[in-house]
Amino acid sequence: MxxxxxxxxxxxxxxxxxxxxxxxxxxxxxxxxxxxxxxxxxxxxxxxxxxxxxxxxxxxxxxxxxxxxGTRPAVAWAFLAVLVILGVAVWMIPLTAHDWIFEWVMRVAVPVFAIFTLVHISRVPxxxxxxxxxxxxxxxxxxxxxxxxxxxxxxxxxxxxxxxxxxxx
Ligand SMILES: [Zn+2]
Ligand SMILES: [Zn+2]
Incomplete structure (x- = not known):
């Protein structure tokens, strides 16, 4: 989307x-x-x-x-917004029996990426x-x-x- x-x-x-x-x-x-x-x-x-x-x-x-x-904060903010929406989605969707390992990796990785993005944004030189x-x-x-x-x-x-x-x- x-x-x-x-x-x-x-x-x-x-x-x-x-x-x-x-x-x-x-x-x-x-x-x-x-x-x-x-x-x-x-x-x-x-x-x-x-x-x-x-x-x-x-x-x-x-x-x-x-x-x-070189810094394009608008792009970073858009990336963060996508990560937040994705993070909510992966936690809302119930785990499935065959893909649960991948789904747990997503549940952990997406918020971690979101935090990294936020740190990157706040660290404007x-x-x-x-x-x-x-x-x-x-x-x-x-x-x-x-x-x-x-x-x-x-x-x-x-x-x-x-x-x-x-x-x-
Ligand atoms: Zn100028
Ligand atoms: Zn004037």
Whole structure:
């Protein structure tokens, strides 16, 4: 069975920008914060509202700036979901007389794989290397909004655009 699921981002709005280090681009980049109303969908049917959420996005590559190249968490989450469903199924289906050894192997192996997958997901490399790279990035010092060209209102260390509302972080 193919499970089609994902998250809809309704009414996305740019709320902030900052100088950042993008692990995907492998260099210092500008990133922007997007706020949207997120809803989980299953087979394109919006089911579970997650509320307003904010996330940073690299303006050069459009990805999450702190997720290194090569990791695809969405794939790991999908794999975990399949394992959980399979794990429930192998424990729900009664053992049969001729295949019981295989069925017990499945009953043990599927949860073990699920745990390994969960550990893999939770161990997102956020090592000191990223912190060091971020420390080397100078904070944004723009006096003009990079998106609409309006002069920023500067209050103490923060600046905000009176026209589109973005905040210099
Ligand atoms: Zn990037
Ligand atoms: Zn602006």
């Amino acid at each position: 193919l499970l089609v699921y994902g998250i809809y981002n309704f009414r996305p709005k740019r709320t902030a920008f900052r100088n950042d280090y993008c692990l995907f681009c492998g260099r210092a980049r500008r990133s922007e914060q997007i706020r949207s109303f997120d809803v989980c969908h299953l087979f394109w049917i919006p089911l579970l509202p997650l509320g307003f959420r904010r996330r940073w996005r690299c303006t050069a590559c459009g990805r999450l700036p702190h997720v290194p190249r 956020q090592g000191p290397s990223l912190k060091e790279k971020l420390a080397a990035v100078a904070p944004a010092s723009d006096t003009v909004c990079p998106f609409c060209g309006t002069a920023l209102l500067l209050l103490s260390s923060q600046g905000s655009c009176p026209r589109c509302g973005v905040v210099r972080a």
